[in-house]
Amino acid sequence: MKNVLKGILVLVAALTAILLFNAYNLGDVRPLGDPAKLMNINIQKAVDRLAGGIKIPTISQTNTNKIDYTHFVNFNRYLRREFPKVFRTLEPYTINKHSLILKWGGTQPLKKPILLMAHMDVVPIDDQSLDQWTFPPFSGTADEEIIWGRGTMDCKGNLFAIMESVDQLIANGYQPVQTIYIAFGHDEEIGGNEGAKKSAEFFRKNNIEFDFILDEGGGITSGKSFGLEKPIAFVAVSEKGYMTLELVAKGTGGHSSMPKKETTIGILAKAITKLQDNPLPARLGGPIKHMFKVIGAEMDLLPRIIMANQWLFEGLLERIFTSSPAGNAVIRTTTAPTIISAGIKDNVIPAQAKAMVNFRIIPGDTPENIVDMVREIIDDPRVEVNHPEGQFGREPAPVSDPDAQQFKFLARNIYEVFPLAVVVPGISPGGTDTKHFLDLSPNIYRFSGIGGTDNSDLKRVHGIDERIGIKAYKKGIQFYIHLIESLGQDQKL
Numbered sequence: 001m002k003n004v005l006k007g008i009l010v011l012v013a014a015l016t017a018i019l020l021f022n023a024y025n026l027g028d029v030r031p032l033g034d035p036a037k038l039m040n041i042n043i044q045k046a047v048d049r050l051a052g053g054i055k056i057p058t059i060s061q062t063n064t065n066k067i068d069y070t071h072f073v074n075f076n077r078y079l080r081r082e083f084p085k086v087f088r089t090l091e092p093y094t095i096n097k098h099s100l101i102l103k104w105g106g107t108q109p110l111k112k113p114i115l116l117m118a119h120m121d122v123v124p125i126d127d128q129s130l131d132q133w134t135f136p137p138f139s140g141t142a143d144e145e146i147i148w149g150r151g152t153m154d155c156k157g158n159l160f161a162i163m164e165s166v167d168q169l170i171a172n173g174y175q176p177v178q179t180i181y182i183a184f185g186h187d188e189e190i191g192g193n194e195g196a197k198k199s200a201e202f203f204r205k206n207n208i209e210f211d212f213i214l215d216e217g218g219g220i221t222s223g224k225s226f227g228l229e230k231p232i233a234f235v236a237v238s239e240k241g242y243m244t245l246e247l248v249a250k251g252t253g254g255h256s257s258m259p260k261k262e263t264t265i266g267i268l269a270k271a272i273t274k275l276q277d278n279p280l281p282a283r284l285g286g287p288i289k290h291m292f293k294v295i296g297a298e299m300d301l302l303p304r305i306i307m308a309n310q311w312l313f314e315g316l317l318e319r320i321f322t323s324s325p326a327g328n329a330v331i332r333t334t335t336a337p338t339i340i341s342a343g344i345k346d347n348v349i350p351a352q353a354k355a356m357v358n359f360r361i362i363p364g365d366t367p368e369n370i371v372d373m374v375r376e377i378i379d380d381p382r383v384e385v386n387h388p389e390g391q392f393g394r395e396p397a398p399v400s401d402p403d404a405q406q407f408k409f410l411a412r413n414i415y416e417v418f419p420l421a422v423v424v425p426g427i428s429p430g431g432t433d434t435k436h437f438l439d440l441s442p443n444i445y446r447f448s449g450i451g452g453t454d455n456s457d458l459k460r461v462h463g464i465d466e467r468i469g470i471k472a473y474k475k476g477i478q479f480y481i482h483l484i485e486s487l488g489q490d491q492k493l
C-alpha cells in the first residue's frame with residue numbers, strides 16, 4: 001500500500017514538473033528589439049487627404065448594375081492629384097479600368113519584392129440606419145480626435161496610410177532596397193473578381209512572386225478577452241473558407257386537417273436542430289496552437305500552465321473557446337442556418353421544405369469533409385444535402401508558417417511600433433482580396449496597423465458610425481513607414 005502511495009506521489013510530482021516546465025518554457029516568444037524612433041509626420045495634411053477620400057462614395061453593390069463607376073474614376077483621379085510625388089516616382093498600372101498597381105523599384109532588384117494591399121471600395125449604407133449616423137457616412141467629417149465615415153476602417157484608412165508612408169519616404173529621399181508593389185482593388189467587398197483577381201493575373205503574367213504580402217484583416221485589439229492587460233496584435237496567417245449548403249426535406253404535402261406525424265417542415269427543423277446541437281469538431285492545431293503559446297507566455301501562472309499544456313487541457317481549452325461566438329469561430333468551422341423557406345398557405349402542408357446553412361471553414365477542414373460530416377449528423381435519408389447551383393465552396397487559405405523569417409520580420413516591426421502589443425498569429429474569419437494571390441507567395445499576412453479607438457470600433461466595420469482615431473491613424477502611417485524602412489536590412493530578421 002505504501003509503495004502504491006509512493007508511486008502516485010512520484011507521478012504527481014513528475015506531472016507537476018512537466019506542467020511547470022512547459023509553462024516556463026513558453027518564455028521568450030516575443031521578438032527582441034527596442035521600440036523604434038518613429039518618424040514625425042504632418043498629420044493634419046494626412047487627415048485632410050483621407051477625409052477627402054471618404055467623401056468619394058466608391059460603393060460596391062452585389063447587383064453590379066447598380067454600381068456607379070464614376071466614383072471609382074474620381075477616386076483614382078483624387079489619388080493622382082493628392083499624391084503627385086508618388087505617381088511620379090512609382091510606376092502606376094491601371095488594372096481593369098479601376099484597380100491600381102504601383103511599383104517602387106528597389107536598389108537591389110534581384111531581391112524578391114513585397115506587396116502591400118488595400119481596397120478602394122466600401123459596403124453600401126443601409127438606408128434605414130442613415131439617421132443613426134453621428135455624421136453622414138460620406139461627409140468625411142474629422143474632429144479633433146476622430147475621422148468619421150464609411151471606409152475609414154475598411155479599408156481606406158489602410159489605403160491612405162500606405163500612400164502617406166510612401167509619400168513621406170520619397171520626400172526624405174528614400175529608396176527601398178527590396179522592390180515594393182502596392183495593389184488597390186476596386187471590388188473586394190463583392191469578391192474581388194474584377195480587381196484583385198485581375199491584378200494577380202498581371203503579376204502571374206510578369207512572373208512576379210512575393211517575399212511576403214500584407215493586406216487588411218487582423219489588427220490591434222484589446223487583450224481583455226484573453227485576460228491580458230496588453231493589447232493583442234493579430235496577424236492572420238490564414239483565412240477561413242466559405243460554403244453554403246442547401247438542405248431539402250421532401251415528403252408528401254396535403255391538407256393540414258389530417259397531418260402525418262411528421263411534416264416536411266418538422267423534418268427540416270429536426271435536421272437544423274441536430275446541426276446546432278452538434279458543432280463541427282474543434283481544430284486546436286496549426287496557427288491556433290502557436291497562438292495559445294504566445295498568449296500563454298503573457299499570462300499568470302495558472303492560465304499559463306493550461307495554455308502551455310494543450311496535450312492535457314485540450315478539452316478545457318475547447319470549452320472555454322466554445323463559450324463565446326468569437327472564440328468559437330477561432331477554433332472550428334462554424335455552422336449558421338441563414339435562410340429557411342417552405343409553405344405558401346396556412347392550411348396546406350408543403351411537399352418540400354428548404355434551408356440554407358452557411359459554413360466558415362477552418363484550416364483542417366475541406367468543403368468535402370464538411371458535407372460528409374453534415375450528412376452523418378443529420379442522419380436522415382429524407383433530408384437531401386446539396387450544393388446550391390454552381391457553388392461548391394471555397395477552401396480555407398493555406399496557413400503561412402508563423403515560424404518563417406518573414407513572419408518574424410513583420411512581428412518585430414509591429415513590436416517596434418506598438419511596444420506593448422503581443423503579436424499573435426491568427427485566422428481571419430472573413431475573406432480578403434488575398435484569396436486571389438495564394439499562389440504568389442507562401443507568406444501572406446492580414447494585419448492592419450491602425451488600432452481602434454475603443455472596443456466598439458470593430459462593430460462599426462460595415463456598420464453604423466465607422467471611424468478611426470487620428471492618433472491611431474498616425475501610428476498606422478508610421479507603421480508602414482517603419483516597415484518599408486526596415487526592408488532589406490537583413491540584421492533585423
Ligand SMILES: [Zn+2]
Nearest residue numbers: 154155188216
Ligand atoms: Zn475590407
